[in-house]
Amino acid sequence: MKVDQFFEHVQGRLIVSCQALDDEPLHGSKTMAKLALAAEMGGAAAIRANGYDDIEAIRQVTDLPIIGLVKQDYDDSDIYITPTKKELDELIRAKVDIIALDATGRKRPGNEKLADLITQVKSAGVGVMADVSTLEEGLSAASLGVDCVGTTLSGYTAYSPQHTGPDFNLVHSLVEHVHVPVLAEGRYWSPEEAIHALELGAHSVVVGSAITRPQVITKRFTDQLKKAGVEHDSKVAGRKLIKRHS
Numbered sequence: 035m036k037v038d039q040f041f042e043h044v045q046g047r048l049i050v051s052c053q054a055l056d057d058e059p060l061h062g063s064k065t066m067a068k069l070a071l072a073a074e075m076g077g078a079a080a081i082r083a084n085g086y087d088d089i090e091a092i093r094q095v096t097d098l099p100i101i102g103l104v105k106q107d108y109d110d111s112d113i114y115i116t117p118t119k120k121e122l123d124e125l126i127r128a129k130v131d132i133i134a135l136d137a138t139g140r141k142r143p144g145n146e147k148l149a150d151l152i153t154q155v156k157s158a159g160v161g162v163m164a165d166v167s168t169l170e171e172g173l174s175a176a177s178l179g180v181d182c183v184g185t186t187l188s189g190y191t192a193y194s195p196q197h198t199g200p201d202f203n204l205v206h207s208l209v210e211h212v213h214v215p216v217l218a219e220g221r222y223w224s225p226e227e228a229i230h231a232l233e234l235g236a237h238s239v240v241v242g243s244a245i246t247r248p249q250v251i252t253k254r255f256t257d258q259l260k261k262a263g264v265e266h267d268s269k270v271a272g273r274k275l276i277k278r279h280s
């Protein structure tokens with residue numbers, strides 16, 4: 035899908051992030067493809083996915099456009115979302131519609147420059163999503179020619195606000211000051227929060243964990259039960275369960 039078509043297609047809609055790293059129970063391309071198919075059945079407009087194998091598997095089951103990234107750690111940098119040209123090559127090979135990369139002001143591995151990475155993506159005819167954590171980073175990325183900015187990294191850099199929920203202030207200020215579409219992403223847990231971001235002017239909303247990370251969803255329930263002080267002793271609860279089924 036051409037970059038303009040992509041933004042037309044996702045406007046006012048939900049994008050579902052289907053990702054599980056190798057320490058997560060749902061890790062594996064077959065599972066990510068199933069999650070993407072489920073997201074499509076639920077009405078998602080696009081998928082955000084990590085790595086060549088997951089992207090290939092997802093493409094086998096759905097024609098939805100894909101925002102691709104590669105998570106990769108390097109010793110000399112805190113940046114892990116599509117940090118270097120090597121990961122860009124992988125995503126260009128995977129023929130994703132949009133490449134998401136960390137566009138924070140932090141030092142990149144091997145001192146590579148964000149501007150050079152953006153040039154590489156653009157010259158391959160692929161769109162760029164700049165994952166940022168502050169307004170300044172959004173402005174700077176937009177001036178380098180990215181196609182959209184995402185609030186993805188707010189709360190994940192030391193100098194950005196450490197909210198427990200979505201960073202609506204950042205959505206609002208990016209919408210006000212940046213001339214490219216703003217994708218609201220990061221800690222969206224309810225349809226009401228997604229609607230609020232769209233009302234603030236976000237182009238689309240990206241939701242991950244609340245839909246595709248069952249261990250995180252489960253923990254939200256168990257944490258709330260503990261906090262409310264209503265959790266029973268597990269042995270007693272287990273015995274009751276057995277009795278009820280016998």
Ligand SMILES: CC(=O)N[C@H](C=O)[C@@H](O)[C@H](O)[C@H](O)COP(=O)(O)O
Nearest residue numbers: 051186190220221222241242243244
């Ligand atoms: C900070 C970071 O590494 N974010 C990653 C970016 O691709 C993903 O792990 C998140 O799941 C994604 O941003 C969606 O956010 P949430 O899972 O909160 O809905």
